[in-house]
Structure formats: structure tokens, C-alpha cells
Amino acid sequence: MNTVLAIDIGGTFTKIGIVDEAGEILISKVFSTKSREPFASFLKELVPEIKELSKKLGNKSNILAIGVGAPNANSLTGNIENPPNLKWGKVIPLAMSLENAFNLPVFIANDANAAALGELKYGMAKGMKNFVVLTLGTGLGSGIIINEDLLLGEHAQAGEIGHVNVDPNGRQCNCGLRGCLETYASVTGIKRTVFELIAEMNEDSPLRSISFEELTGELIAKAALKGDKLALRAFEITAEILGSKMADTVAHLDPEAFILAGGLSKAGDILLKPVIASLETNLFIAYKGKVKVYLSDAPRNAAILGPAALAWKQLATSCLKI
Amino acid sequence: MNTVLAIDIGGTFTKIGIVDEAGEILISKVFSTKSREPFASFLKELVPEIKELSKKLGNKSNILAIGVGAPNANSLTGNIENPPNLKWGKVIPLAMSLENAFNLPVFIANDANAAALGELKYGMAKGMKNFVVLTLGTGLGSGIIINEDLLLGEHAQAGEIGHVNVDPNGRQCNCGLRGCLETYASVTGIKRTVFELIAEMNEDSPLRSISFEELTGELIAKAALKGDKLALRAFEITAEILGSKMADTVAHLDPEAFILAGGLSKAGDILLKPVIASLETNLFIAYKGKVKVYLSDAPRNAAILGPAALAWKQLATSCLKI
Numbered sequence: 090m091n092t093v094l095a096i097d098i099g100g101t102f103t104k105i106g107i108v109d110e111a112g113e114i115l116i117s118k119v120f121s122t123k124s125r126e127p128f129a130s131f132l133k134e135l136v137p138e139i140k141e142l143s144k145k146l147g148n149k150s151n152i153l154a155i156g157v158g159a160p161n162a163n164s165l166t167g168n169i170e171n172p173p174n175l176k177w178g179k180v181i182p183l184a185m186s187l188e189n190a191f192n193l194p195v196f197i198a199n200d201a202n203a204a205a206l207g208e209l210k211y212g213m214a215k216g217m218k219n220f221v222v223l224t225l226g227t228g229l230g231s232g233i234i235i236n237e238d239l240l241l242g243e244h245a246q247a248g249e250i251g252h253v254n255v256d257p258n259g260r261q262c263n264c265g266l267r268g269c270l271e272t273y274a275s276v277t278g279i280k281r282t283v284f285e286l287i288a289e290m291n292e293d294s295p296l297r298s299i300s301f302e303e304l305t306g307e308l309i310a311k312a313a314l315k316g317d318k319l320a321l322r323a324f325e326i327t328a329e330i331l332g333s334k335m336a337d338t339v340a341h342l343d344p345e346a347f348i349l350a351g352g353l354s355k356a357g358d359i360l361l362k363p364v365i366a367s368l369e370t371n372l373f374i375a376y377k378g379k380v381k382v383y384l385s386d387a388p389r390n391a392a393i394l395g396p397a398a399l400a401w402k403q404l405a406t407s408c409l410k411i
Numbered sequence: 412m413n414t415v416l417a418i419d420i421g422g423t424f425t426k427i428g429i430v431d432e433a434g435e436i437l438i439s440k441v442f443s444t445k446s447r448e449p450f451a452s453f454l455k456e457l458v459p460e461i462k463e464l465s466k467k468l469g470n471k472s473n474i475l476a477i478g479v480g481a482p483n484a485n486s487l488t489g490n491i492e493n494p495p496n497l498k499w500g501k502v503i504p505l506a507m508s509l510e511n512a513f514n515l516p517v518f519i520a521n522d523a524n525a526a527a528l529g530e531l532k533y534g535m536a537k538g539m540k541n542f543v544v545l546t547l548g549t550g551l552g553s554g555i556i557i558n559e560d561l562l563l564g565e566h567a568q569a570g571e572i573g574h575v576n577v578d579p580n581g582r583q584c585n586c587g588l589r590g591c592l593e594t595y596a597s598v599t600g601i602k603r604t605v606f607e608l609i610a611e612m613n614e615d616s617p618l619r620s621i622s623f624e625e626l627t628g629e630l631i632a633k634a635a636l637k638g639d640k641l642a643l644r645a646f647e648i649t650a651e652i653l654g655s656k657m658a659d660t661v662a663h664l665d666p667e668a669f670i671l672a673g674g675l676s677k678a679g680d681i682l683l684k685p686v687i688a689s690l691e692t693n694l695f696i697a698y699k700g701k702v703k704v705y706l707s708d709a710p711r712n713a714a715i716l717g718p719a720a721l722a723w724k725q726l727a728t729s730c731l732k733i
Contacts, residue, residue: 242665252695343564373574
């Protein structure tokens, strides 16, 4: 059976898997990214892991290409450029290294861009043409699909919606700017909001006994679901800011839908409902009532479906060119 | 010679002309839009005007198609929808009406979208693939070009950058929202800023003797060029806001360049330099130093070059399909 090899490189874990065109993950494995620095030693362990996975499937799998999703991966250059959470140096020749190791075509993309392609081929966006995926995790990543294709932009760096500005005098962002959307609308963002509210409000809350480092999006969501006022207010504030900035995105792109993915999206309706309300309030009149918002239904271990979709997409494009 | 008929419908004037593929305007005419309401009576006068223009060129011109730029014109439906400054009703079947009258293919687009196609084929953006045109006139219109093609979006209403939000509690916008970019960065926007500054500052200024209705962008620019502090401050504030929102646009689209057009762009460096400074300050690190900003060099009477470029573009696309 024809398959692709999919690799999702995260700051903490790397997931690899072999995936058929229908999105079935035939075999997969997860291992730690962090224990394998620098890049050369990561590669030295990645290659045998892949070979072992491939060997297990034997001639049941005929790998046609490799798709990789990674933070700051540039589809045009094939390099990972200045990754903030990987201590691999400034420019890592990821595509070239894997091509040399496996003699297969390698396609790489920014992790959120790969996620958008995954939603298009296997997820909530099947059949859509124009949509935006927002991954609400440690930061806020985004992937923009226009006419069923990934928006890359002039330098293949389109879709950094996490860094649109909410408040010029706002929160400090890792990128050096102030008030970036991801400092409010992400797991880290809602944690910061919770701590602001702890300082501001007097209400009792189970969140008062948790340190910033121990606090997680799940803990805030659990408290909110139990009716904790502080946690509910944190979701309201997060959703209000996110919805208003999504309205700005609509004013650029006129998409059919947004798909919210990543850790914070697992909170469900306590996030989704106020996001939709804020979006509608802030939409320019021509768009009101026209833009849908969905939560991604991809299970967390499906992170390799994005890179898999990328590989299948690029294979199809290459075929058309022949 | 093969030509197209180009029509630019504005709130005040309608411009018509016959244009060859190189962008030479063989003949053109301007007449008042406002005196011809409702749409049926506008059409009744437009059609003979066009026929007369065409007759004058005789067999020197072989018109292949009609291109129209108009506020709120929808390229997908062929209709003008809810135009704010034309009292023609809610839905005007513009493309169909002209097709019936001339038996030629008719292509219509929002005026700012047509302007973007004009810059691509005949203007500052020749040879570019990804750029954004901002028309700073009574309002702020925008046209987004991605991979040498117009971004339409799901409902052909992409590119309403004039309605991204600057301040949720900001100035009242005609659209019903508050704090839209066009209430700050447009001819009307800078007039509002001048009046805020007249209230706030004590400096002498020639602008103090002019009423809001009499004030124009040209008068503010002239005062600024003569060193008037109030006018200079108004340009600074306008440019600061515009530049910061252009940084948000870059975070979506990663364009090669912006092209500033429309009345306010005629102010030249007193607008351009602080816009570039503000853009650079607010850009996400991956984009710093990579995005150019130009002033359109199109003369004002060249408004029909946008609709002309639209018609040529669509003709070329149709040919490919045959």
C-alpha cells in the first residue's frame, strides 16, 4: 500500500508515523525531542527510529514521501529557522538532511500550517475552500487555507496571527513586541489572565492554591466547568479578545470558517460560545452571520495527520506537473 | 486594435474609457454619477455614452470585454450590494444589465480590488506576486493580491482592511462599529484627528479657520509641508495607527509590499516616512526589514486602469480555459 512518513516535531515530543491516503495511521511512535540536542544527534536517533518503524510494516507499506511539521519550518527553504524552543541553532537544514538519509521527497511546513492541511484532508474542514486554523497551545499558531491551498506569502511566513496586536501597551511577548494576541489567547495567555484576576478579584477559587508553573489549561477549564467565577471570567476575557481579533482576520480573508485546535480548544463550549458571540459583535456588516467557528475534533495523538496531509498534497501537486 | 471598455463608478463621478492591453487610454469621459438616480436612469444614460465613445474610435477599437470597478461590487454575483453612497437600492444587477446592453463579457469588482489589479498590470506592483493596495480616500479600501491573483475569499468580500479594529471604544464608523481603521487612516480620518488636535492643542494653525466640511486632505498636507505643528502631528498620529495595523496585515499575509493610493497618499513623504517607521516598529521579528511600502504613482484620472486590468485579466483566464 502507498503511504507517507509523517513527522511532527514539537518542543517536547517528536511523533513519527506511517499514514495511508485515507488518514489511517498504520504505525506510530512518540519520543522525546529535548533529550536529543543538538540537531545532529537528534537526526542520528530519528533516522533509525524511522527505519525500524518502516521495517515493522515490511512490504505492507510503500513510502512515497516524507512530510514534516515543525515550529518555524519554512516550506520554501526546507529549513527550520530560529526555532524558539529547540536549541538546534539558527538554520537547520531539515528537508535536505532527511532527503539525504532516505532518498525520498521531503516536504516541510510550520506546525500550524501542517495542522491546517490536516483539517482540510482529514478533519473538520473536509470540503471547505477558505478557512483558518488557530492552534491555541503554549502560543497561538495559525494556518490559512485559500482556495484549498496553504497561504504561504512572499517569504513562506504567512499566518502569524498569534502576533497581531491586541494592545500596544499590553503584555510582554516572547517575540519582543508587546500585546501580541498569543499573550492573551493561548494556554499561557489564559494562565496570565487567571493571575491578573487573582490579583484583582476577591472571590474564592481553587486556582488560588496553584502556582503559575503548576497551572494548566485543563485545571482552568475544570474549575470553570464547576462554576468557579474566576475561571469563568478568565474564559470570557480570553474569548472576547480572541473573537474580536478573529473579526479582523475575517476583514482580511473572508473565510468560511475558523477551526480552533490545540490544548485550550479542549475546553469546549465554555470557550467556543463566547468566542462566537464576540466574533459576531465585532464583524463588519458584510460578514455578519456568515462565518462559522468549530472546535477541531482531532485527537491529540493525531498531530502527525497534518504532516501526512502535507506530503499527500505535495505528491498530488507534483503528479499534476508531470 | 483589441481593447476593453473600462468603467469606474464612484459616489460622485463615473469614468469610462477604452483601453488597450498596454494600458493606453485611447479615449475617455467623466460624468456625474449623482445626477443619475435611480440605477435604471443611470444605465439609460451610461449606455449611449459608451456607444458614443466607441463610435468615435470606429474600427480602430475592437472591444473584447467590459471591466467595472464600483463600491461594494461583488465579483461572484455580478451585483453591486448595499452601496453606501449610491441611492440605487440594495442589490443592483450591474453585470447582467451591461451584458444585455452590449452582448460582451462583463467583469466587475470592488473599486479597491480593481485598483489592486491596476497596480499589478500597469502600476507600482508590476512584477510582484504578493502585495496589498490601500486606497486612502473618503474611506479606506483595500485589495489583496496573492500569487498574482485577487484574493476574493468565500463570499468575494475579502479585503475590508478599513474595518479592522483600532480601538473598541474608538470613533464611530459608518458601518455601525466603533474604532474601525478607516475612521483614523483616510482623508476623513485625518480630518477627525485634526479636529481632535484643535480641541487639545493651543498652537496657532491655519486649520483653525476652516470648518470640518471645508477641510480637505490637501489643505492638511499643505499646512504640514509649511511646518504647521498641528497638521504635522495629525500626519504622525495617522501614520502611527496605519503602520501598526499594516503590521497586523503582514502577520496574516506576509506580502512583499504595500502600495498606498487615494487622496491621502498624494501627501507624499510626510505620510510615507512615519508609516514605514511605525510598520517596522510593530512588525513581528520574522518580517522586519522585509516589507516595502510605496506610494501609487497612478494619476487620479487613471481610475479606469483598474477596471481595464480586471477585464484583461479575466479575458486571459477565459482563454486558458478554452
